[in-house]
Amino acid sequence: MARERLDVSAIGEMIELVAKNGAISFAAGEPSADMLPTGLLSAAFEGVFEDASLLGYYSSHLGHSGLRGWICDWMRLDGLAPDWVKPENIMITCGSQEGISLAGEALIDPGSYVLVESPTYMEALLSFRKQGATCIGVPIDEGGIVVEALDGVLKRYKARFLYTIPNFQNPSGNTATAERRKEVLGVLRKYDVPLIEDDPYHYLSYDGEPPATYLKLAGDDGRVAYLGSFSKIVAPGVRCGWMAVPDSLMPQIESLRVNSCLGLPVFVQHGLLNMLASIDMPGYIAKLRSAYRVRRDGMLGALGAHLGGAGLSHNRPAGGFFIWGRLEGIGDVMDFARFAVAREKIGIIPGSVFFAPGEEDLSSIRFSFAKVDATSAEEGSARLAKAISAYLSR
Ligand SMILES: Cc1ncc(COP(=O)(O)O)c(C=O)c1O
Incomplete structure (x- = not known):
């Protein structure tokens, strides 16, 4: 294999x-080296080891509870998340990349079809392929996924999920319009297909705020898992991101975490939290x-x-x-x-x-x-x- x-x-x-x-x-x-907050991180990591409980035992498989709480509040405050997103729905990941991998592992069987944007983030293609999926491209334009094409593909393929990067997409730079997001959700509901929303560039908007997330727009229907990352706004070297996962999927994601590594290093997450909590985020x-x-x-x-x-x-x-x-x-x-x-x-x-x-x-x-x-x-x-x-x- x-x-x-x-x-x-x-x-x-x-x-x-x-x-x-x-x-x-x-x-x-x-990110550009001169934009990395090295001074802030170095101050934030001072004292991390004073709390022996961080090092002395295996903590929650989901990750540092303080950081999960911070992420949850932050997403709520910015209107990114609906009410069902609680700290128990947040899993800290080794970057958004691990979120892609965990979501793929939870939802793909060998031979499954996965829908991706055409073009899409290359490492997602590699990750889904690793799980044995066949990736089917859905065309995008300046306004996001072409809805008629999505409908056409879903008529032909019973897909496990659609993977999308709605904001400032890698590689195309395109952002899905609010209208298009609603239409895409409508089609996914029609065929009962889940959505993986990968949003690492969310905060790097230069001409106004991006439209509402799929996570928020989908409300309570439990169709969307959201992937966030600190790589582009803090540093890729901290290897820290998160998933907001509906209750229905969380047990599988948690089992995958336990089966792979039990949990990620919490002292890194604690240091990152110290930094985030010490600055004026906006x-x-x-x-x-x-x-x-x-x-x-x-x-x-x-x-x-x-x-x-x-x-x-x-x-x-x-x-x-x-x-x-x-x-x-x-x-x-x-x-x-x-x-x-x-x-x-x-x-x-x-x-x-x-x-x-x-x-x-x-x-x-x-x-x-x-x-x-x-x-x-x-x-x-x-x-x-x-x-x-x-x-x-x-
Ligand atoms: C769309 C997309 N998803 C995920 C990643 C991986 O980021 P992370 O460092 O958070 O794993 C990248 C990195 O370039 C990306 O462009």
Whole structure:
């Protein structure tokens, strides 16, 4: 099973090539190093070990109760969660990635069908495949999942669940409109299909708040499991996220936790809680938003200035880390990406890696602006333009 189903991430190859070539990277989907709250975290972790009860015994399988309570209050305060979400419905995870994996393990049998957005987050495809699922892509546009297409796919396939990233999607940058979310829920109710809502970019909105979550919109119907993460707003290195899980699914998720590792390190969760409880959260988020907004606008400006005439079209995301584009006339962008990183030392991620097998769009391309300042955006876009003309005149 391991040999057949465990694929490595093609993004890893590009990240390695970027490092090997000393290239400017438009590839990495991580927060910028200068945005990591290292000072706050270091102060927050001081004193964590004074409480021996954190280290001396196995604590709740669900994770640190204080952090679960904080998350629950925070989601309620921000209107993300309906009333049924209590601390007992929150499971701390090793990032949103583990939430994807746990949800998949709980709901997939070998041969099951899982619906994903087309394109979608590549590591979710790998994770569902590991469980033996066949992923079926549902087209998305600037407003989210195309509802008629979802209905058509559900007519043909009895799917275990739909996996969606509704806000500032990775890789497309698209956000589902409020209207579309309601329509999608309507279709899921019609076919009685659950939904996994992966929302790690929720707080990184640059042009106003995102629409209500699926979790909130679904109310009491127990159809939605929500995945959150501290990776993009605190640091991916803390490996801390959470799931908000309906009562009907929680026993299975908890059993999977016990069967895999009993529980995650609570002293990390305690340190993180110390940090979260010590800051003005809205002010902290507002700073992240304004810093990343500048980076988004810098990258959009640079791409427009250098690549507008080179066959690139792209969108304007309202948040998150990613701009999605298409490069006409290049053929397979994967081949071009390998050429560009070696020849002009600019790293990009070919969009084809974000599609279910057999559904790839070979002309698509993902740009990440999170770690790219204005100078690198200019220089990187100029290099990309040079790489395109060199590639076309080979
Ligand atoms: C859509 C999506 N889900 C999950 C993850 C994994 O994040 P985490 O660090 O919380 O595991 C990422 C990271 O890039 C992502 O883009």
